[in-house]
Amino acid sequence: MNNVVAIPQQNEVELIAVLQTSLYPGASIGSVKMVIGYCKAAGLDPMQKPVHIVPMWDSKAGAMRDVVMPGIGLYRTQAARSGQYAGVTDPEFGPDIEENIGGTKITYPKFCRVAVKRLVGGQIVEFAAVEFWKENYAVRGGKEKSIAPNAMWQKRPYGQIAKCAEAQALRKAFPEFGSEPTADEMEGKEFETHATQAAPAERSLPPYAQDSFEASITKWDSLIQQGKKSAEDIIAAISSKHTLTEGQRAAILALEQPPIIEGEIV
Numbered sequence: 587m588n589n590v591v592a593i594p595q596q597n598e599v600e601l602i603a604v605l606q607t608s609l610y611p612g613a614s615i616g617s618v619k620m621v622i623g624y625c626k627a628a629g630l631d632p633m634q635k636p637v638h639i640v641p642m643w644d645s646k647a648g649a650m651r652d653v654v655m656p657g658i659g660l661y662r663t664q665a666a667r668s669g670q671y672a673g674v675t676d677p678e679f680g681p682d683i684e685e686n687i688g689g690t691k692i693t694y695p696k697f698c699r700v701a702v703k704r705l706v707g708g709q710i711v712e713f714a715a716v717e718f719w720k721e722n723y724a725v726r727g728g729k730e731k732s733i734a735p736n737a738m739w740q741k742r743p744y745g746q747i748a749k750c751a752e753a754q755a756l757r758k759a760f761p762e763f764g765s766e767p768t769a770d771e772m773e774g775k776e777f778e779t780h781a782t783q784a785a786p787a788e789r790s791l792p793p794y795a796q797d798s799f800e801a802s803i804t805k806w807d808s809l810i811q812q813g814k815k816s817a818e819d820i821i822a823a824i825s826s827k828h829t830l831t832e833g834q835r836a837a838i839l840a841l842e843q844p845p846i847i848e849g850e851i852v
Contacts, residue, residue: 598622601632609635617652624654636660638769655769658749661756664763665702672703672710674755677748683719688726688734694719694743700751702759715754716842719747721816722771746770794828799837807841817842 602618609632610618617639625632637654644651665671680696701714723739723746726732739746749770757765809815817839824830830838 605632609633610639613639614652617654620652620654630660634663636663640769640772642772653772655772656764656766658753658756658768658770661753661760661763661768665704665756665760668760670705671760672705674703674752675701675712677744677751679744679747688732690734690740692735692740692743694723694735695747696720698744698747698751700748700755702752702755704759713755713759715751715758717747717751717754718816718842719743721818722747722750724772791825791827791829794824794830794834796834799834803837803841806838810841 601622602615605618605621606613606615610621613621621637621639622632624630624637628636630636636656637660638657640653640655641650642653678699680698682693683696684691684693686692697716697718699714699716701712703710703712705711723743724736726734726736734740735743749768753768753771757763806815806820809820810817821830821835821838
């Protein structure tokens with residue numbers, strides 16, 4: 587993946603000017619420097635725009651801040667360069683839902699399913715992801731703290747959720763390329779400044795006993811299928827008292843998937 591030559595220091599001023607006037611118009615010098623630093627660390631060519639500058643609301647600071655995040659195009663490029671990428675299915679959308687959210691009337695798909703195909707051991711294997719629109723859309727926010735969808739999610743309710751589903755499927759099919767959410771998924775959302783502060787407390791919690799986990803999973807499945815709880819709701823509730831393993835988290839998230847099983851051989 588490291589296919590870009592290091593940028594000489596004397597050329598950085600010129601590079602910043604080029605990026606500011608072409609790929610990142612209106613971005614501050616500081617934000618463009620973050621892009622260059624990200625690309626240097628990851629061995630990426632900044633002129634291919636592998637990452638995006640995403641303005642996000644920092645509730646702790648009470649102001650907007652720029653965050654550098656990979657674009658879905660970067661995950662697609664990495665998958666293609668692996669030599670194991672075998673394509674992606676067309677997005678499959680759930681039933682349309684008409685709803686008034688925060689004073690805005692909108693029609694959106696309940697969910698979107700996308701499967702990324704990877705060559706594994708000489709066979710093509712599908713890695714499917716299902717993302718629910720209501721769990722992904724970005725709110726308008728602002729001083730009014732509006733829960734209405736922002737302009738992009740109003741304009742492209744199908745396109746936005748399709749990109750979220752594809753990004754998740756790419757991460758599942760090619761976990762070695764990272765787990766960071768894409769700019770397409772996070773645009774318009776709030777920056778969670780509390781995330782790093784919560785980590786020490788989580789590490790001190792006792793593990794969730796596997797026998798208790800297996801005894802409860804049928805009940806959680808019923809709650810999810812009835813629409814009373816989401817997989818994330820259940821994970822959050824358990825994580826307030828116990829530490830879940832990655833396998834336990836994956837098992838709970840899998841309860842929200844449709845019948846087609848991840849890793850189905852085509």
